[in-house]
Amino acid sequence: MKNNIKSIALLSILFVALSSFVSKSEKIIIKTSGTCDMCKEKIEKTLNDVPGVEKAYFNLANGAVTVKFEADKTNADALRLSISAVGxxxxxxxxxxxxxxxxxxxxxxxxxxxx
Ligand SMILES: [Cu+2]
Incomplete structure:
Protein backbone atom coordinates (compact mmCIF):
# COMPACT_ATOMS: atom_id res chain seq x y z
CA MET A 1 0.00 0.00 0.00
CA LYS A 2 2.74 2.40 0.97
CA ASN A 3 4.60 1.57 -2.21
CA ASN A 4 1.49 2.18 -4.25
CA ILE A 5 1.07 5.67 -2.84
CA LYS A 6 4.71 6.36 -3.51
CA SER A 7 4.51 5.31 -7.11
CA ILE A 8 1.28 7.23 -7.70
CA ALA A 9 2.93 10.34 -6.25
CA LEU A 10 5.97 9.79 -8.41
CA LEU A 11 3.83 9.28 -11.50
CA SER A 12 1.85 12.44 -10.93
CA ILE A 13 5.01 14.47 -10.44
CA LEU A 14 6.33 13.03 -13.67
CA PHE A 15 3.05 13.79 -15.43
CA VAL A 16 2.97 17.40 -14.25
CA ALA A 17 6.59 17.90 -15.27
CA LEU A 18 5.96 16.38 -18.69
CA SER A 19 2.74 18.24 -19.42
CA SER A 20 4.20 21.62 -18.46
CA PHE A 21 7.12 20.89 -20.77
CA VAL A 22 4.83 19.96 -23.64
CA SER A 23 2.30 22.79 -23.26
CA LYS A 24 4.99 25.48 -23.38
CA SER A 25 6.07 24.60 -26.89
CA GLU A 26 4.24 26.09 -29.86
CA LYS A 27 4.79 25.92 -33.58
CA ILE A 28 3.86 28.50 -36.21
CA ILE A 29 4.50 28.95 -39.90
CA ILE A 30 5.27 32.49 -41.07
CA LYS A 31 5.24 33.43 -44.73
CA THR A 32 8.25 35.62 -45.56
CA SER A 33 9.52 37.43 -48.64
CA GLY A 34 12.82 35.50 -48.50
CA THR A 35 13.79 33.59 -51.61
CA CYS A 36 17.33 32.21 -51.59
CA ASP A 37 20.03 30.51 -49.52
CA MET A 38 21.24 33.84 -48.16
CA CYS A 39 17.73 34.76 -47.07
CA LYS A 40 17.34 31.33 -45.50
CA GLU A 41 20.55 31.68 -43.53
CA LYS A 42 19.73 35.19 -42.36
CA ILE A 43 16.15 34.47 -41.33
CA GLU A 44 17.00 31.19 -39.58
CA LYS A 45 19.92 32.76 -37.71
CA THR A 46 17.84 35.78 -36.69
CA LEU A 47 15.06 33.61 -35.29
CA ASN A 48 17.34 31.06 -33.65
CA ASP A 49 18.97 33.95 -31.75
CA VAL A 50 15.62 35.07 -30.29
CA PRO A 51 15.35 33.89 -26.67
CA GLY A 52 12.71 31.16 -26.45
CA VAL A 53 13.06 29.95 -30.03
CA GLU A 54 13.81 26.25 -30.11
CA LYS A 55 14.11 25.79 -33.85
CA ALA A 56 13.54 27.82 -36.98
CA TYR A 57 13.44 26.20 -40.39
CA PHE A 58 13.14 28.18 -43.62
CA ASN A 59 11.59 26.37 -46.56
CA LEU A 60 13.27 27.48 -49.78
CA ALA A 61 10.41 26.13 -51.89
CA ASN A 62 7.82 28.60 -50.58
CA GLY A 63 9.62 31.14 -48.40
CA ALA A 64 7.76 30.05 -45.29
CA VAL A 65 9.59 29.64 -42.03
CA THR A 66 8.47 27.13 -39.41
CA VAL A 67 9.29 28.25 -35.89
CA LYS A 68 9.08 26.15 -32.75
CA PHE A 69 9.16 28.33 -29.67
CA GLU A 70 8.42 28.44 -25.95
CA ALA A 71 5.14 30.32 -25.57
CA ASP A 72 6.06 31.85 -22.21
CA LYS A 73 9.25 33.42 -23.61
CA THR A 74 8.20 34.83 -26.97
CA ASN A 75 5.18 35.00 -29.32
CA ALA A 76 4.19 35.04 -32.97
CA ASP A 77 4.07 38.85 -33.24
CA ALA A 78 7.55 39.27 -31.75
CA LEU A 79 8.88 36.65 -34.19
CA ARG A 80 7.30 38.44 -37.16
CA LEU A 81 8.81 41.71 -35.98
CA SER A 82 12.31 40.22 -35.79
CA ILE A 83 11.93 38.99 -39.38
CA SER A 84 10.76 42.46 -40.46
CA ALA A 85 13.72 44.04 -38.64
CA VAL A 86 16.20 42.20 -40.88
CA GLY A 87 14.43 43.24 -44.08
CU1 LIG B 1 18.24 35.99 -50.75
Whole structure:
Protein backbone atom coordinates (compact mmCIF):
# COMPACT_ATOMS: atom_id res chain seq x y z
CA MET A 1 0.00 0.00 0.00
CA LYS A 2 2.74 2.40 0.97
CA ASN A 3 4.60 1.57 -2.21
CA ASN A 4 1.49 2.18 -4.25
CA ILE A 5 1.07 5.67 -2.84
CA LYS A 6 4.71 6.36 -3.51
CA SER A 7 4.51 5.31 -7.11
CA ILE A 8 1.28 7.23 -7.70
CA ALA A 9 2.93 10.34 -6.25
CA LEU A 10 5.97 9.79 -8.41
CA LEU A 11 3.83 9.28 -11.50
CA SER A 12 1.85 12.44 -10.93
CA ILE A 13 5.01 14.47 -10.44
CA LEU A 14 6.33 13.03 -13.67
CA PHE A 15 3.05 13.79 -15.43
CA VAL A 16 2.97 17.40 -14.25
CA ALA A 17 6.59 17.90 -15.27
CA LEU A 18 5.96 16.38 -18.69
CA SER A 19 2.74 18.24 -19.42
CA SER A 20 4.20 21.62 -18.46
CA PHE A 21 7.12 20.89 -20.77
CA VAL A 22 4.83 19.96 -23.64
CA SER A 23 2.30 22.79 -23.26
CA LYS A 24 4.99 25.48 -23.38
CA SER A 25 6.07 24.60 -26.89
CA GLU A 26 4.24 26.09 -29.86
CA LYS A 27 4.79 25.92 -33.58
CA ILE A 28 3.86 28.50 -36.21
CA ILE A 29 4.50 28.95 -39.90
CA ILE A 30 5.27 32.49 -41.07
CA LYS A 31 5.24 33.43 -44.73
CA THR A 32 8.25 35.62 -45.56
CA SER A 33 9.52 37.43 -48.64
CA GLY A 34 12.82 35.50 -48.50
CA THR A 35 13.79 33.59 -51.61
CA CYS A 36 17.33 32.21 -51.59
CA ASP A 37 20.03 30.51 -49.52
CA MET A 38 21.24 33.84 -48.16
CA CYS A 39 17.73 34.76 -47.07
CA LYS A 40 17.34 31.33 -45.50
CA GLU A 41 20.55 31.68 -43.53
CA LYS A 42 19.73 35.19 -42.36
CA ILE A 43 16.15 34.47 -41.33
CA GLU A 44 17.00 31.19 -39.58
CA LYS A 45 19.92 32.76 -37.71
CA THR A 46 17.84 35.78 -36.69
CA LEU A 47 15.06 33.61 -35.29
CA ASN A 48 17.34 31.06 -33.65
CA ASP A 49 18.97 33.95 -31.75
CA VAL A 50 15.62 35.07 -30.29
CA PRO A 51 15.35 33.89 -26.67
CA GLY A 52 12.71 31.16 -26.45
CA VAL A 53 13.06 29.95 -30.03
CA GLU A 54 13.81 26.25 -30.11
CA LYS A 55 14.11 25.79 -33.85
CA ALA A 56 13.54 27.82 -36.98
CA TYR A 57 13.44 26.20 -40.39
CA PHE A 58 13.14 28.18 -43.62
CA ASN A 59 11.59 26.37 -46.56
CA LEU A 60 13.27 27.48 -49.78
CA ALA A 61 10.41 26.13 -51.89
CA ASN A 62 7.82 28.60 -50.58
CA GLY A 63 9.62 31.14 -48.40
CA ALA A 64 7.76 30.05 -45.29
CA VAL A 65 9.59 29.64 -42.03
CA THR A 66 8.47 27.13 -39.41
CA VAL A 67 9.29 28.25 -35.89
CA LYS A 68 9.08 26.15 -32.75
CA PHE A 69 9.16 28.33 -29.67
CA GLU A 70 8.42 28.44 -25.95
CA ALA A 71 5.14 30.32 -25.57
CA ASP A 72 6.06 31.85 -22.21
CA LYS A 73 9.25 33.42 -23.61
CA THR A 74 8.20 34.83 -26.97
CA ASN A 75 5.18 35.00 -29.32
CA ALA A 76 4.19 35.04 -32.97
CA ASP A 77 4.07 38.85 -33.24
CA ALA A 78 7.55 39.27 -31.75
CA LEU A 79 8.88 36.65 -34.19
CA ARG A 80 7.30 38.44 -37.16
CA LEU A 81 8.81 41.71 -35.98
CA SER A 82 12.31 40.22 -35.79
CA ILE A 83 11.93 38.99 -39.38
CA SER A 84 10.76 42.46 -40.46
CA ALA A 85 13.72 44.04 -38.64
CA VAL A 86 16.20 42.20 -40.88
CA GLY A 87 14.43 43.24 -44.08
CA UNK A 88 11.75 40.70 -44.92
CA UNK A 89 7.94 40.69 -44.93
CA UNK A 90 6.49 38.33 -42.34
CA UNK A 91 2.82 37.50 -42.91
CA UNK A 92 1.05 40.88 -42.60
CA UNK A 93 4.09 42.66 -41.12
CA UNK A 94 5.93 44.62 -43.80
CA UNK A 95 9.73 44.54 -43.94
CA UNK A 96 11.60 47.36 -42.22
CA UNK A 97 12.40 49.52 -45.24
CA UNK A 98 16.01 50.47 -44.47
CA UNK A 99 16.88 46.89 -43.50
CA UNK A 100 15.27 45.71 -46.72
CA UNK A 101 17.23 48.24 -48.81
CA UNK A 102 20.48 47.07 -47.18
CA UNK A 103 19.93 43.46 -48.29
CA UNK A 104 21.91 42.07 -51.24
CA UNK A 105 20.14 43.21 -54.41
CA UNK A 106 18.87 39.75 -55.32
CA UNK A 107 17.29 39.27 -51.89
CA UNK A 108 15.16 42.38 -52.22
CA UNK A 109 11.48 42.07 -53.06
CA UNK A 110 10.64 41.67 -56.72
CA UNK A 111 14.15 40.46 -57.55
CA UNK A 112 15.11 36.96 -58.47
CA UNK A 113 18.11 35.18 -57.06
CA UNK A 114 20.15 33.33 -59.64
CA UNK A 115 22.89 31.70 -57.64
CU1 LIG B 1 18.24 35.99 -50.75
Missing amino acids: YDADGVKANQSAHDALPKCCQKGQECKH
